[in-house]
Amino acid sequence: MLYKLHLFQRIWRKIRLVSSLPYLSLLVWILPLLLFTSGHNSLMAHDEALYASRARLMFDSGNWITPWEKAHHKTPGPYWIIASFYKMFGMSDTSARIPSMIASIFSLWLVYEIGKSMLSKKLGWLAAAILSVEFLWLQYSRLSTPDVPMVLLVLLAILSLIKAESYPKYRYCWSFIAGLSLGLGFLVRSFMIFLPIIALFPYLIWEHRRHHHLTNPILYLGFFVGLIPTCVWLWLSWLHYGNRSFEELLKFVVQLGSENNYKNDRLFYLWNILFKAFPWAFFGFLGLFLTVRRPIPRYQLILVGFPIVLFCEISLFSTRLPHYSLCIYPFIALFASVGLEWLGRIYQTGITPKLPLEKGKSNIISSLFTNNNLPRNLSYSFGGFGVLLVIVSIGVFSWGDSDIRKYATIGLTMGLGWLILPVVWISRYHFGKKFLTARYWIAGWLIPCWLALATTGSIGLLSDYNPVLRSFLQQSAIAPILQFYPTYYVQIDPKTQVLLNFYLSIHPQQVASISQIPALSYAWIYTDQSPKLSRPHRIIGTVKEYQLIQFIP
Numbered sequence: 193m194l195y196k197l198h199l200f201q202r203i204w205r206k207i208r209l210v211s212s213l214p215y216l217s218l219l220v221w222i223l224p225l226l227l228f229t230s231g232h233n234s235l236m237a238h239d240e241a242l243y244a245s246r247a248r249l250m251f252d253s254g255n256w257i258t259p260w261e262k263a264h265h266k267t268p269g270p271y272w273i274i275a276s277f278y279k280m281f282g283m284s285d286t287s288a289r290i291p292s293m294i295a296s297i298f299s300l301w302l303v304y305e306i307g308k309s310m311l312s313k314k315l316g317w318l319a320a321a322i323l324s325v326e327f328l329w330l331q332y333s334r335l336s337t338p339d340v341p342m343v344l345l346v347l348l349a350i351l352s353l354i355k356a357e358s359y360p361k362y363r364y365c366w367s368f369i370a371g372l373s374l375g376l377g378f379l380v381r382s383f384m385i386f387l388p389i390i391a392l393f394p395y396l397i398w399e400h401r402r403h404h405h406l407t408n409p410i411l412y413l414g415f416f417v418g419l420i421p422t423c424v425w426l427w428l429s430w431l432h433y434g435n436r437s438f439e440e441l442l443k444f445v446v447q448l449g450s451e452n453n454y455k456n457d458r459l460f461y462l463w464n465i466l467f468k469a470f471p472w473a474f475f476g477f478l479g480l481f482l483t484v485r486r487p488i489p490r491y492q493l494i495l496v497g498f499p500i501v502l503f504c505e506i507s508l509f510s511t512r513l514p515h516y517s518l519c520i521y522p523f524i525a526l527f528a529s530v531g532l533e534w535l536g537r538i539y540q541t542g543i544t545p546k547l548p549l550e551k552g553k554s555n556i557i558s559s560l561f562t563n564n565n566l567p568r569n570l571s572y573s574f575g576g577f578g579v580l581l582v583i584v585s586i587g588v589f590s591w592g593d594s595d596i597r598k599y600a601t602i603g604l605t606m607g608l609g610w611l612i613l614p615v616v617w618i619s620r621y622h623f624g625k626k627f628l629t630a631r632y633w634i635a636g637w638l639i640p641c642w643l644a645l646a647t648t649g650s651i652g653l654l655s656d657y658n659p660v661l662r663s664f665l666q667q668s669a670i671a672p673i674l675q676f677y678p679t680y681y682v683q684i685d686p687k688t689q690v691l692l693n694f695y696l697s698i699h700p701q702q703v704a705s706i707s708q709i710p711a712l713s714y715a716w717i718y719t720d721q722s723p724k725l726s727r728p729h730r731i732i733g734t735v736k737e738y739q740l741i742q743f744i745p
Contacts, residue, residue: 230652237687247274263436269379270338288336296333323525375418479527499523536630578610609640
């Protein structure tokens with residue numbers, strides 16, 4: 193018995209040791225969220241499959257510069273990265289997603305360092321932990337898209353600017369890294385990198401008298417060195433395609449800036465962030481309010497100015513998509529850490545920290561923030577929300593079908609997790625358990641989100657986006673045909689086409705009409721077209737609204 197006691201003490205000491213190492217503890221925190229799957233993977237159409245299939249084209253052809261029939265409209269950075277991982281780990285959807293996972297881990301560490309530099313070590317760690325449980329961030333951390341790698345480069349540039357100012361002795365080294373990161377950002381995300389660069393202008397211009405970044409030639413040297421891979425690719429592409437190489441890059445940006453094909457209004461990012469960063473966006477607004485009231489010395493225009501300017505930029509941009517806002521999510525996490533830490537102090541002491549409000553000023557917001565019972569009310573509210581989720585989830589388990597039960601599992605997990613908040617509050621203030629400090633209360637916010645996202649990953653909702661098509665292509669009667677024989681089609685929707693381009697070793701070939709397809713060949717047709725075909729054929733299989741058929745003599 194004594195041996196077991198000593199064993200538990202040693203385990204507890206090791207847990208305490210891990211928690212004292214911020215990089216390691218954040219890695220342990222995020223790694224399960226990145227790796228949990230149902231055992232199956234399939235790409236998301238449209239963007240993820242596009243990047244993965246274009247990288248496969250480079251990998252299969254061996255041509256990493258000009259593998260396309262005509263000039264391409266994007267810089268090749270993400271294709272090069274994904275194709276490199278194909279070369280190391282083999283061609284698969286998992287290999288395509290590894291770069292984003294690695295970029296996400298490094299981004300967490302950079303958020304920790306940025307938070308430590310601007311706020312405190314504790315808030316830096318909390319911000320990184322919050323970022324990893326923001327839904328949209330975690331989702332794109334598991335997709336083969338360039339969004340998270342671009343955010344990594346932006347965060348590295350921001351941290352380098354802060355370090356260049358804080359450590360004058362190493363100013364030139366950090367300035368070079370900042371410029372290099374932004375220059376490489378163009379290779380990864382084309383002209384989209386200029387949005388965060390512009391968002392840095394308030395800090396670079398208004399604080400120039402202090403940091404002198406804009407007159408530092410090493411910053412520009414790093415930027416131009418970062419542009420070298422893009423310039424080399426453009427030159428080689430120009431030799432092959434001519435002026436169309438430059439025209440396609442510019443045309444794509446103009447098209448995105450002038451067309452709104454998705455019909456999202458200017459308030460799109462506001463409600464989208466509130467939904468996809470729940471509940472952290474609400475703490476973020478609280479943290480933003482507190483930060484504006486109590487400005488951060490030296491870095492206010494980074495912490496507050498950068499995300500606000502970037503938010504305005506993407507809102508004014510005609511094409512509005514959720515992943516365009518990913519660069520704001522680290523700052524939502526930083527603000528949320530400020531807001532949550534402020535609420536934690538109220539929980540701990542029962543006294544509301546004073547805000548520097550103007551004399552005689554009274555409004556709804558100030559009265560809300562001076563309410564000592566705010567943490568208690570939040571605990572009971574989310575506890576009640578948790579009870580509601582549990583009841584609804586049990587009802588779905590009883591009467592819902594198998595597809596809906598997946599979501600009920602998530603609801604049940606999150607609902608049970610939210611019960612931690614009222615339990616911690618009641619235990620401390622009604623049963624005298626004073627060891628339940630603010631850390632436990634803050635953990636009561638993090639744990640339910642972590643459990644819900646871990647459950648979401650475990651049932652495949654973050655990795656297996658097209659299970660029906662995946663299962664069809666893996667059937668024993670289908671897989672050998674698709675591996676050794678070409679297939680044809682007259683018309684297929686773009687999302688299915690890009691998925692087939694990735695998963696089929698022989699890309700489907702488009703023809704103008706059914707009559708052009710050779711005898712004994714295989715073709716993809718819409719299911720409702722099969723009875724109308726005059727040519728004799730046999731149906732190999734059906735998936736969604738398509739059939740794979742073979743024409744017979």
